Amino acid sequence: MGVSEHQHGYLAAGKKQDHLKRLRRIEGQIRGLQRMVAEEAYCIDVLTQISAATKALQSVALSLLEDHLGHCVAEAVQHGGPEADEKVREASAAIARLVRS
Amino acid sequence: MGVSEHQHGYLAAGKKQDHLKRLRRIEGQIRGLQRMVAEEAYCIDVLTQISAATKALQSVALSLLEDHLGHCVAEAVQHGGPEADEKVREASAAIARLVRS
Amino acid sequence: MGVSEHQHGYLAAGKKQDHLKRLRRIEGQIRGLQRMVAEEAYCIDVLTQISAATKALQSVALSLLEDHLGHCVAEAVQHGGPEADEKVREASAAIARLVRS
Amino acid sequence: MGVSEHQHGYLAAGKKQDHLKRLRRIEGQIRGLQRMVAEEAYCIDVLTQISAATKALQSVALSLLEDHLGHCVAEAVQHGGPEADEKVREASAAIARLVRS
Numbered sequence: 087m088g089v090s091e092h093q094h095g096y097l098a099a100g101k102k103q104d105h106l107k108r109l110r111r112i113e114g115q116i117r118g119l120q121r122m123v124a125e126e127a128y129c130i131d132v133l134t135q136i137s138a139a140t141k142a143l144q145s146v147a148l149s150l151l152e153d154h155l156g157h158c159v160a161e162a163v164q165h166g167g168p169e170a171d172e173k174v175r176e177a178s179a180a181i182a183r184l185v186r187s
Numbered sequence: 188m189g190v191s192e193h194q195h196g197y198l199a200a201g202k203k204q205d206h207l208k209r210l211r212r213i214e215g216q217i218r219g220l221q222r223m224v225a226e227e228a229y230c231i232d233v234l235t236q237i238s239a240a241t242k243a244l245q246s247v248a249l250s251l252l253e254d255h256l257g258h259c260v261a262e263a264v265q266h267g268g269p270e271a272d273e274k275v276r277e278a279s280a281a282i283a284r285l286v287r288s
Numbered sequence: 289m290g291v292s293e294h295q296h297g298y299l300a301a302g303k304k305q306d307h308l309k310r311l312r313r314i315e316g317q318i319r320g321l322q323r324m325v326a327e328e329a330y331c332i333d334v335l336t337q338i339s340a341a342t343k344a345l346q347s348v349a350l351s352l353l354e355d356h357l358g359h360c361v362a363e364a365v366q367h368g369g370p371e372a373d374e375k376v377r378e379a380s381a382a383i384a385r386l387v388r389s
Numbered sequence: 390m391g392v393s394e395h396q397h398g399y400l401a402a403g404k405k406q407d408h409l410k411r412l413r414r415i416e417g418q419i420r421g422l423q424r425m426v427a428e429e430a431y432c433i434d435v436l437t438q439i440s441a442a443t444k445a446l447q448s449v450a451l452s453l454l455e456d457h458l459g460h461c462v463a464e465a466v467q468h469g470g471p472e473a474d475e476k477v478r479e480a481s482a483a484i485a486r487l488v489r490s
């Protein structure tokens with residue numbers, strides 16, 4: 087799936103650090119879940135923690151998507167032509183996967 | 188949220204290992220996501236990986252929930268009384284959180 | 289999919305009227321959506337209305353599911369045997385469809 | 390929420406008819422659900438039908454969203470300026486509501 091040059095650097099440095107920080111926190115939640123299962127924590131508490139991790143992941147996805155629409159898609163649209171349509175279709179397919187996951 | 192004695196051991200040993208294995212794989216996906224963001228992988232590829240991790244988490248949740256319904260909730264229902272109603276309400280609330288996350 | 293006798297009457301009269309009232313309101317929302325599309329209302333407003341109708345539908349589902357767990361599944365569990373396991377599996381599959389839709 | 394002139398006619402005639410047809414089918418599903426509840430159909434069958442209607446609604450939403458990104462958002466982006474950013478933010482908020490509903 088096309089990594090072309092003008093996608094590099096699409097994230098402002100601050101945004102990138104923010105995404106990484108959130109993903110490290112999610113990694114911590116997943117390790118916490120492993121401990122909970124290993125220690126046989128109460129099932130409902132495990133499920134609550136899974137819901138929290140899922141929401142945190144979706145939140146990272148929505149933030150990345152907003153950047154993507156505002157940068158890659160916007161740039162392609164300004165250039166116009168078939169690449170613009172292709173970017174809109176590609177973003178729409180990614181949105182559909184998020185909505186259905 | 189009440190960890191009482193009869194919840195311990197609600198997971199057959201095989202099930203527990205299976206949940207742990209899946210959670211370790213999800214942890215690997217989250218670390219992969221960090222690398223992708225650090226290296227500024229193409230946004231759509233990051234989103235695809237987030238959808239995969241989200242589905243994997245939900246799948247662990249659904250599997251835990253089925254065990255919970257078949258063990259903790261079933262046991263409470265057999266004892267009857269207010270605890271049975273409470274367990275059904277608690278499970279329903281957890282299901283609602285999953286559906287909405 | 290097994291409609292057997294003891295499922296009839298699983299809904300208290302009040303609950304049934306409440307579900308019907310909510311479904312009629314959702315039907316009204318869907319007709320409102322048709323008007324919006326026919327009159328080419330602003331796309332974002334149409335999407336907001338679709339999100340509202342989706343949440344309302346899920347809310348009916350969660351309410352029905354809680355009744356089902358507290359009645360049909362609880363009853364089967366009290367009788368025990370393979371039917372109890374079957375009811376738990378069937379409810380779990382319905383929950384999975386809700387989580388994934 | 391701003392219905393401005395250039396949004397009118399954002400739907401090709403064929404698309405509009407397609408959306409209306411799908412919404413009428415969903416209205417039929419909701420009426421079917423009312424009959425099922427009135428006749429006390431088996432709960433799991435009602436839930437299956439709710440999942441189907443939910444998926445159908447989301448599918449209309451995703452199709453409208455793709456049109457919106459390809460027309461309203463693309464047009465605003467080509468004009469540039471603060472309206473472009475505003476359209477991207479507005480679309481992102483609508484996507485977030487869909488993902489969370």
